[in-house]
Amino acid sequence: MKNETIELMMAHRSVRRFQSREVPEEVLTRILDCGCRASNTGNMQMYSVIATEKQPLLGQLAQLHFGQGATAPLFLTICVDVHRYHHWCRLNGCDEPYDNLLWLLSATVDASLCAQNICVAAEAEGLGFCYLGTVLYNTRAIADLLSIPKGVVPVVTLCMGYPDEQPAQSERLPLEAVLHRETYHEYTDDDIRRLHRIREEFPFNQEMVQKNGVQNLAELFTRIRYPHKDNVAISKTLQEFIEQAGFMNF
Amino acid sequence: MKNETIELMMAHRSVRRFQSREVPEEVLTRILDCGCRASNTGNMQMYSVIATEKQPLLGQLAQLHFGQGATAPLFLTICVDVHRYHHWCRLNGCDEPYDNLLWLLSATVDASLCAQNICVAAEAEGLGFCYLGTVLYNTRAIADLLSIPKGVVPVVTLCMGYPDEQPAQSERLPLEAVLHRETYHEYTDDDIRRLHRIREEFPFNQEMVQKNGVQNLAELFTRIRYPHKDNVAISKTLQEFIEQAGFMNF
Numbered sequence: 001m002k003n004e005t006i007e008l009m010m011a012h013r014s015v016r017r018f019q020s021r022e023v024p025e026e027v028l029t030r031i032l033d034c035g036c037r038a039s040n041t042g043n044m045q046m047y048s049v050i051a052t053e054k055q056p057l058l059g060q061l062a063q064l065h066f067g068q069g070a071t072a073p074l075f076l077t078i079c080v081d082v083h084r085y086h087h088w089c090r091l092n093g094c095d096e097p098y099d100n101l102l103w104l105l106s107a108t109v110d111a112s113l114c115a116q117n118i119c120v121a122a123e124a125e126g127l128g129f130c131y132l133g134t135v136l137y138n139t140r141a142i143a144d145l146l147s148i149p150k151g152v153v154p155v156v157t158l159c160m161g162y163p164d165e166q167p168a169q170s171e172r173l174p175l176e177a178v179l180h181r182e183t184y185h186e187y188t189d190d191d192i193r194r195l196h197r198i199r200e201e202f203p204f205n206q207e208m209v210q211k212n213g214v215q216n217l218a219e220l221f222t223r224i225r226y227p228h229k230d231n232v233a234i235s236k237t238l239q240e241f242i243e244q245a246g247f248m249n250f
Numbered sequence: 251m252k253n254e255t256i257e258l259m260m261a262h263r264s265v266r267r268f269q270s271r272e273v274p275e276e277v278l279t280r281i282l283d284c285g286c287r288a289s290n291t292g293n294m295q296m297y298s299v300i301a302t303e304k305q306p307l308l309g310q311l312a313q314l315h316f317g318q319g320a321t322a323p324l325f326l327t328i329c330v331d332v333h334r335y336h337h338w339c340r341l342n343g344c345d346e347p348y349d350n351l352l353w354l355l356s357a358t359v360d361a362s363l364c365a366q367n368i369c370v371a372a373e374a375e376g377l378g379f380c381y382l383g384t385v386l387y388n389t390r391a392i393a394d395l396l397s398i399p400k401g402v403v404p405v406v407t408l409c410m411g412y413p414d415e416q417p418a419q420s421e422r423l424p425l426e427a428v429l430h431r432e433t434y435h436e437y438t439d440d441d442i443r444r445l446h447r448i449r450e451e452f453p454f455n456q457e458m459v460q461k462n463g464v465q466n467l468a469e470l471f472t473r474i475r476y477p478h479k480d481n482v483a484i485s486k487t488l489q490e491f492i493e494q495a496g497f498m499n500f
Contacts, residue, residue, distance in 0.1 A: 003374050004255060005254060005255040005371065005374040006280060006371050006374050008255055010283065012287050029425065030256060033425060034260060036423070036428055037259055037262050037422065038262070039262070039381045041381075042475060042476065043420050043422075045427075048428055048429075048430055050434055051429060052432055052433070053431075054432055079434075084427070088442050088446050089468045091442055091468075092469065093465075094472040095472045095478050097472055097476070097477060097481050098481065100481050100482060101485040101489055105386055105405065108358050108359065109362045109365075112358070112359045112362030112363055112366070113362055113365070113366045113381075115363070116367060117370070119363075120259065120367070121256050121259060124253050124256050125256075131289045131291075131363075133291045133292075133359075136355055147433040147435075170293050172295065173286070175283060177334070178286055178297065178299055179282060179298075179301060180299065180301070181300075182301075183395075183396045183397040184398045184402065187334060187337060189337075189341055192334070192341055196338050215342075216342050216344075218341075218342035218343075219342065219344050221292065222346075223344070223345070225292060226292065226348070227347060228347035231348065231352050234352045235352045239500075250481070250485040
């Protein structure tokens with residue numbers, strides 16, 4: 001039994017090089033409408049989407065993402081937003097009780113569900129995209145560039161446009177590695193070795209290990225791509241941003 | 251121009267009452283495969299999915315979600331998981347550098363993208379579901395029930411099955427309320443009032459305001475549904491869980 005939606009999702013690949021063609025307004029509206037249709041906590045929609053398409057802002061934003069998405073005609077910066085909700089509460093003579101950890105996390109989930117619906121719809125429209133995790137690295141500079149106020153935290157960035165490349169699909173772990181039946185099952189050393197074999201033997205990964213002169217794939221990630229020193233430094237600036245955004249009031 | 255996938259997403263509604271019919275194994279596999287196809291940071295897949303289907307565990311889990319999903323034949327508890335990744339690092343003689351705030355947040359996004367792909371695929375298969383935000387309320391008890399180890403944080407719960415109801419679709423804010431062009435725009439009081447009118451006038455919301463004897467919809471949320479006192483108490487236990495899970499090592 002064929003299902004168009006499932007086939008579309010199974011064919012996903014991230015796109016990093018784009019045609020200069022802009023995303024038409026009606027396409028943007030359609031994919032964002034799909035985003036907002038995703039489930040969200042209490043239907044409170046505590047998120048905002050910033051669509052950046054004009055120079056020089058677009059180029060500056062790509063710079064803050066270390067040059068990623070440099071050819072993309074559209075950046076979507078998707079934010080946790082209690083600022084707008086509190087404004088509505090205030091106008092109704094109510095408390096403003098959502099600037100805390102619970103709502104930071106639940107709105108991060110909601111913003112992400114919105115983002116993923118946008119992405120599935122985008123691929124249905126022939127667009128390509130790449131998630132840029134670097135939004136959590138340069139959060140303060142990105143917030144300043146986009147005039148983001150207190151109570152708003154950018155948590156997801158997408159660069160998007162019509163693809164100018166047809167990248168190969170990346171590998172995934174076998175489902176068995178991710179899925180636990182009934183309760184969480186502990187992995188044996190043999191499980192871990194067996195389940196990661198597909199990843200370690202994936203040609204692109206082997207090539208990257210060789211290029212970077214490391215012993216194995218785990219070393220590539222832990223020493224070169226995402227080392228401890230960077231993770232600690234970024235976690236500190238991120239925590240500072242979250243505090244200044246007002247989410248540690250409890 | 252009709253697009254099946256976009257129509258499916260635009261028709262979304264949460265389902266809270268389910269038939270007793272189980273989710274067939276091949277359907278579960280298919281929707282989880284779609285989940286794992288979602289983008290994720292560095293293709294590190296730092297998430298786990300726990301599928302609970304058997305009694306008495308299933309009923310106990312529903313209880314920890316305050317009875318929500320009581321008729322669902324399937325609960326998916328989707329977790330941030332650096333535990334498995336660290337195990338692989340250790341076997342390769344590497345650091346275990348991902349137990350910190352950066353990776354808690356980026357893996358929360360990744361777990362959510364996975365969850366939303368599962369949901370879109372589930373609806374494509376004729377299933378219904380409801381997200382249960384209560385996973386962040388009773389996190390310790392849920393983690394204990396599901397034998398969740400240190401380094402793993404449940405962030406999304408879905409109850410799922412074949413629908414036994416056809417609920418009305420809930421309202422959404424106009425896209426204008428959520429979308430910012432180029433940079434974040436500040437809202438005037440009039441903007442906020444105008445943009446929330448559709449929500450305040452939505453019949454179901456008016457009914458709930460009346461039933462609960464409050465002045466307006468904002469009061470329903472801030473005094474009855476999600477009041478400050480609860481948010482603070484839950485944020486504290488959540489922070490404690492996150493610390494014990496090992497994510498504040500920086």
